[in-house]
Amino acid sequence: MRAVHDEFHGDLMEVSMGPHHPSTHGVFRMNVVLDGERIVKLKPVFGYLHRNHEKLGEGMTWLASMPFTDRLDYLCAMTNNWAYALAVERLTGLQPPERAEYIRVVLAELTRLLNHTCLAGFLLQDTGAMGTPLMYAFREREKILDLFEALSGSRMMCNYQRFGGCRVDVSPAWLAAARKVVDAYPRFLDEFEALVTGNEIVMARTQGVGRVAPELAVAAGVTGPMLRACGVDYDIRKVDGYGLYPRFHFRVPLGDHGDTYDRYMIRVLEMRESIGILKQAIDGIPDGPILDPKAKGRGLRPPAGEAYGRIEGPKGEIGFFLVSDGTPNPSRYRVRAPSFVNLTILEDMCLGHTVADAVVILGSIDIVLGEVDR
Amino acid sequence: MSDATTTTITEEQRAELRRHGILLTSLQELYNWGRSNSVWPLQFGLACCAIEMIAASMARFDIARFGSEVFRPSPRQADLLIVSGTVTKKMAPQVVRLWNQMPEPKYCIAMGACAISGGPFKQGYNVLKGIDRYIPVDVYVPGCPPRPEALLHGLMKLQEKIRAQPLAGPDAPRHLRADDPCVYPVPECGATDLEPPFNPEVWKPPTLVRDDA
Ligand code: SF4
Numbered sequence: 156m157r158a159v160h161d162e163f164h165g166d167l168m169e170v171s172m173g174p175h176h177p178s179t180h181g182v183f184r185m186n187v188v189l190d191g192e193r194i195v196k197l198k199p200v201f202g203y204l205h206r207n208h209e210k211l212g213e214g215m216t217w218l219a220s221m222p223f224t225d226r227l228d229y230l231c232a233m234t235n236n237w238a239y240a241l242a243v244e245r246l247t248g249l250q251p252p253e254r255a256e257y258i259r260v261v262l263a264e265l266t267r268l269l270n271h272t273c274l275a276g277f278l279l280q281d282t283g284a285m286g287t288p289l290m291y292a293f294r295e296r297e298k299i300l301d302l303f304e305a306l307s308g309s310r311m312m313c314n315y316q317r318f319g320g321c322r323v324d325v326s327p328a329w330l331a332a333a334r335k336v337v338d339a340y341p342r343f344l345d346e347f348e349a350l351v352t353g354n355e356i357v358m359a360r361t362q363g364v365g366r367v368a369p370e371l372a373v374a375a376g377v378t379g380p381m382l383r384a385c386g387v388d389y390d391i392r393k394v395d396g397y398g399l400y401p402r403f404h405f406r407v408p409l410g411d412h413g414d415t416y417d418r419y420m421i422r423v424l425e426m427r428e429s430i431g432i433l434k435q436a437i438d439g440i441p442d443g444p445i446l447d448p449k450a451k452g453r454g455l456r457p458p459a460g461e462a463y464g465r466i467e468g469p470k471g472e473i474g475f476f477l478v479s480d481g482t483p484n485p486s487r488y489r490v491r492a493p494s495f496v497n498l499t500i501l502e503d504m505c506l507g508h509t510v511a512d513a514v515v516i517l518g519s520i521d522i523v524l525g526e527v528d529r
Numbered sequence: 530m531s532d533a534t535t536t537t538i539t540e541e542q543r544a545e546l547r548r549h550g551i552l553l554t555s556l557q558e559l560y561n562w563g564r565s566n567s568v569w570p571l572q573f574g575l576a577c578c579a580i581e582m583i584a585a586s587m588a589r590f591d592i593a594r595f596g597s598e599v600f601r602p603s604p605r606q607a608d609l610l611i612v613s614g615t616v617t618k619k620m621a622p623q624v625v626r627l628w629n630q631m632p633e634p635k636y637c638i639a640m641g642a643c644a645i646s647g648g649p650f651k652q653g654y655n656v657l658k659g660i661d662r663y664i665p666v667d668v669y670v671p672g673c674p675p676r677p678e679a680l681l682h683g684l685m686k687l688q689e690k691i692r693a694q695p696l697a698g699p700d701a702p703r704h705l706r707a708d709d710p711c712v713y714p715v716p717e718c719g720a721t722d723l724e725p726p727f728n729p730e731v732w733k734p735p736t737l738v739r740d741d742a
Contacts, residue, residue, distance in 0.1 A: 229577035
């Protein structure tokens with residue numbers, strides 16, 4: 156903390172929040188310049204969790220990077236796997252069988268539920284509601300993690316997708332269990348919304364806070380729920396129908412204020428749409444193999460070329476750009492991480508607000524530092 | 530009273546007394562019992578493992594059963610540092626500084642492969658190969674990430690360790706001895722690596738001698 160002098164504002168205070176701060180969602184640091192309580196300048200400082208993900212990816216075989224994608228955004232292992240598998244599939248021309256595509260949709264939507272539930276809990280925690288909403292959120296998270304664990308053997312780091320399909324098949328019992336969780340989910344959402352959505356304090360703390368203009372969001376490359384909260388109708392599941400998404404019926408909720416409250420609401424509405432997709436996918440899952448017969452994990456040498464695979468992750472567009480030169484490891488491996496791109500407009504969102512608001516705004520962006528720093 | 534009159538009570542006698550509602554104990558046991566059942570961790574997460582640490586404090590796993598649900602936002606109110614996640618070289622000085630700011634008696638759990646050894650990211654130039662190079666670690670909880678139950682087991686091991694600590698003598702904990710430092714040097718980012726690369730007081734790497742040398 157130090158005092159700085161500014162000719163327009165007089166005496167200002169520069170405060171470093173983080174990298175160890177209860178509300179920075181990990182090891183993130185914001186250097187804020189304060190005029191009283193108001194933020195007049197904000198500088199994000201990254202890199203406290205820089206783990207060389209991309210560099211390590213270039214030194215490993217294609218398959219060996221799969222578990223590392225789990226650790227990129229550690230709330231959404233399944234969708235990270237999918238984005239990476241999709242990029243490699245584009246490079247190699249492998250085609251997952253229909254059953255595998257269905258399983259992927261089920262797992263991706265479960266991941267979306269998981270991520271948005273946790274986000275809602277953390278966001279409420281950031282507004283100062285210590286404990287209770289997060290307890291509810293983590294209760295639901297455990298149910299989904301049980302499904303993941305039964306399927307892949309691991310709670311968080313599933314390492315489940317393979318190039319041209321999936322690693323293990325789902326059993327009828329697993330599908331029944333998944334269906335049970337999905338059927339019970341709307342009740343949790345109703346309960347959670349009864350607690351939060353109309354809550355006077357939540358509205359006072361979030362409405363009109365951290366507004367983003369749609370033009371700014373588009374110019375900055377913001378994607379995901381944060382973009383849709385500004386009213387921009389852009390969902391990769393619709394515009395770039397990867398996997399089997401064109402087959403499913405669902406709507407894309409849009410906000411119109413672009414404030415923190417809308418960002419929260421979009422996620423709740425998206426969860427309700429996800430439940431619809433999940434029901435369609437679980438009911439429609441066909442029999443058959445789960446792996447392309449041409450697929451091989453070890454010793455994979457895609458033909459020389461480049462590919463970009465992207466999906467609508469829970470946080471936004473997650474994409475992998477891969478360049479192959481025909482060797483057993485990629486010659487370029489690059490991740491387009493939604494958390495990082497969404498975070499770039501943090502200063503614009505926070506200017507003029509108080510420090511307490513900045514904490515809530517940061518919470519509503521939904522960042523995971525593993526993905527921001529990589 | 531002379532020494533001849535003092536007798537040692539055996540464990541059976543003690544248990545017998547306890548059945549009659551009389552609790553005979555030593556100051557050491559009372560002190561350790563109190564401390565081991567109120568280990569307050571610092572609210573401090575570094576990476577993926579932190580999510581499982583949070584899960585351990587949530588509804589299903591309920592770390593409150595062990596008296597450790599009070600995650601403190603300030604190091605000055607905490608007595609357990611759970612290093613949960615990857616420590617990068619950029620973050621390591623901050624971790625050591627937080628450790629220094631915690632008052633004695635304090636303990637450290639290294640949670641997950643990254644905190645223990647660098648884990649899957651060990652090859653990374655920017656990843657610290659184990660936090661035990663700079664601060665003394667009491668319990669290692671392996672896994673990537675360890676399940677919340679594993680963390681709870683680590684916590685129980687730590688409680689056992691605290692209960693067994695003598696209050697005096699050479700085996701007494703740091704804060705009861707004059708010869709052991711409670712504050713450790715904070716490394717700085719040097720030209721190629723952290724300076725110093727490890728704290729020789731805490732970490733003594735084995736000297737590898739090759740047979741053919
Ligand atoms: S040990 Fe594994 S889960 Fe834990 S921080 Fe390291 S990579 Fe993440």
